[in-house]
Structures are given as structure tokens and as C-alpha cells.
């Protein structure tokens with residue numbers, strides 16, 4: 001698979017039995033639809049009471065055609081923006097995968113850091129992360145952000161797959 005930004009070959013990294021593909025050059029991340037599913041485990045039920053502000057309001061989503069292409073099936077990625085481009089995620093409506101640029105990842109983390117949500121989520125993922133150290137196969141640059149990475153993966157799964165199934169419908173309608 002090639003990076004949608006710079007055509008660099010994507011490498012795999014393992015998080016809690018979930019494989020995520022990342023670009024060693026720009027550090028963008030690709031999540032397969034199945035990978036998002038696998039990120040969900042029984043402990044995720046606890047996330048239900050965490051009232052995460054990000055991606056909460058249905059009416060603030062905006063879907064448009066992006067200029068990147070899916071690394072798996074080469075279809076054009078659709079850009080899902082939230083709240084006047086505060087965060088932007090690329091979705092492929094063909095295979096259901098999602099692309100997240102490095103900058104977008106940082107933006108999501110910064111957004112959460114300004115909220116109390118971050119502390120709650122960090123506490124939630126802390127034990128998981130400790131277990132992950134031993135099986136982590138990615139580069140040091142990502143290793144230092146393992147907790148954040150895992151958190152975003154879980155947020156993705158929870159918000160986009162579970163809470164906002166209508167995003168899929170929006171994508172279909174383009």
C-alpha cells in the first residue's frame with residue numbers, strides 16, 4: 001500500500017492486536033474497516049459514559065470530495081470535516097477504511113488535551129498501553145505516542161462506527 005500523500009510504502013504497526021498501517025515518511029495512518037472493528041473489545045462499554053465533545057453534534061459534520069486516494073482500492077477519499085474543518089478525516093466509501101494525516105492526529109489530541117476528556121481517556125487506556133509495550137513493533141516516534149494513538153483508534157471506532165452510522169449514509173450520497 002502506498003501513502004495517499006507521498007506514495008511512500010506504508011508499514012504496519014500492532015496495537016492491541018489491531019494492525020494499523022502508517023507512513024514512515026509523513027506519519028499518516030490508515031485504518032482498515034476491519035481494524036476499526038477489532039479495536040472494539042468488551043471494555044469499550046465503559047466509553048459509553050465518557051461524554052466526548054469531539055464529533056458529538058450530527059449537524060456539524062460536513063462531507064466533501066477530497067484530493068487523496070485510498071491506498072487499498074485507489075478510489076477518491078471523501079473528506080469528513082467537523083465544525084468548519086477543526087478536524088478532518090479521509091474516508092473511503094468503497095472499502096470503508098479511514099486515513100488520518102499526522103497534523104489531524106495532533107489536532108485531535110490537542111483538542112482533547114484542552115478538555116477533561118483527555119484525562120479520563122488516558123486513564124482508561126493506561127493499563128492497555130502498559131501491556132502493549134512488549135509487543136509494539138513500530139518506530140520510536142510513534143512509540144512515545146502509543147497512548148494517544150490507541151485512544152484515537154478507540155475514539156474512531158466508537159464515534160464513527162458506533163455513534164455516527166449516518167456518516168456512512170452521507171458518504172454514500174456523494
Ligand SMILES: [Zn+2]
Pocket residue numbers: 003004005006007008023024025026027028
Ligand atoms: Zn506519507
Ligand SMILES: [Zn+2]
Pocket residue numbers: 070071072073074075092093094095096097
Ligand atoms: Zn478504499
